Amino acid sequence: MRKIPDKNIMLFKSCLINGEYPGIESSTKYVFDKIGVEYIVDDRQSCCTGLGHYSDIYDQLSTTVIGGRNFSIAKKTNHTNIVMMCSTCYAIHKKVAKLLNNNIEVRDKVNNIYDExxxxxMxxxxxxxxSSKNIFHVVDILFDKKEEIAKNIKIDLSGFRIATHPACHYCKVxxxxxxxxxxxxxxxxxxxxSCGIETIGWYDHKRSTCGAGFRQRFVNRDLSMKVTSEKLISLKNENVDILVHMCPNCQMQFDRYQPFIEKDLDLDFKMLHLNICQLIAFAMGSDPYKVMGIQTHTVPIEPLIEKVEKNLTNEIKKVKTTNKT
Structure with a gap:
């Protein structure tokens, strides 16, 4: 079992999160602050090259050079525990670390480029x-801090049907x-x-990809949408209210394209999409707009907020009635 850090952490910024769902980053910071995780964010870091790398735009050497630069920044700041909010950033940097540590030829090539x-x-x-001791996904930290999370939960979400979508680049790479x-x-x-939520657990297609496949959503759109559709149908059959994500690319695939798939299939999925840190931040009582950033979502999150507020109002009324009697 790996030792999971709670300090000397560089929280790695994600281009997909910053560009599509900035509320994931603000939610992660909110949760980390609540559960006592010490971290920094350094604007000098570079993109991991993930989208370009998996689309054959960046070769492995270029990606390794850029990853090595990120490691240099982590070392200079004494925050060499690098925690990723994106599973692609996670997989990319773990491979880079293995190459730089275990392959002398690659390390020499990279260092010669820095020198030249x-x-x-750097x-x-x-x-x-x-790779194993210093590079983590946010979910590793959250799992290790389950007890601290539980202490900070204010909102009961146990009444919702919630399923999880594991990220390929965390589980399969x-x-x-x-x-x-x-x-x-x-x-x-x-x-x-730890938030008081029992998910539906295993379901058909749980281990299936989101369908994005990076360039596949662009060059093989029909195939990409078919894979996404099949998973959405499986979740609809389970009457899922919220699908929880750990990767911005997966979240974007479901949230941005669900309305198009609904129209194409003449179905209404009625499913909301949230990152794990967004959902925890919400359960901790964070502001849905200022922290969670729900205004950036395609599928509106407001129905969830309204239902929770209604439930809270009903609970308050029950307490008042009980006190009167």
Whole structure:
């Protein structure tokens, strides 16, 4: 079992999160502050190259050079525990760390590039960032801090049918470090238990991809939408109210395209999409707009807010009635 850090953390910014759902980052910070995690965010970091890398725009050497630069920033700030909000950033940097630590030829090539471009202060030293000991996904931290999360929950969400969508690049790429299994991924379900939420657990297509496949949503759109549709139908059959995500690319695939799939199939899924940190932040009582950033979502989150507010109002009325009698 890996030792999970709660300090000296560099929270790695994600281009997809910043561009599509900035509320994921603000929600993550909100939750980390509540559960006592020490972290920094450094604007000098670079994109992981994920979208370009998996679309064959960036080769592995270019990606490794950029990853090594990010490791240099983490080292300079003494925050070499790098925590990713995006599963692609996670998978990319774990591979980069393995290459730089275990492949002398690759390390020499990368360091020569730094030297030739006047960036010799970024030269990578073996062991600076360990793939297993220093690179984590946010869910690893949340799982380790379940007890602290439980202490901060203010809103009861147990009345909703909630399912989880595990991210491929967490469960299927660097699976040796996956917390709570990769054949039947349970990490999100276990984290939600600390919020007083019992998810539906296993369901048909749980391990299926979201369908995005990076460039697949653009070059093989019909196939991409078919995969997404099949998973949405499976979730509809389970009467799911909220699907919880751990990857912005997955969340974007479901949230942005669900209305189009509904129209194409003449179905109404009535399903909301939230990142795990957005849902926890909500359960902790955060502002849905200022912290969760629900205004950036395609499928409106307001019905969830309204239903929770209605339930709270009814509970207050019950308490008042009981006190009178």
């Amino acid at each position: 471009t006047g960036l010799d202060e 030269k990578y030293e073996e062991g600076t960032v360990d 660097q699976y040796e470090d996956v917390t709570e299994g990769f054949r039947d991924p349970k990490i999100l379900d276990e984290i939600l238990k």
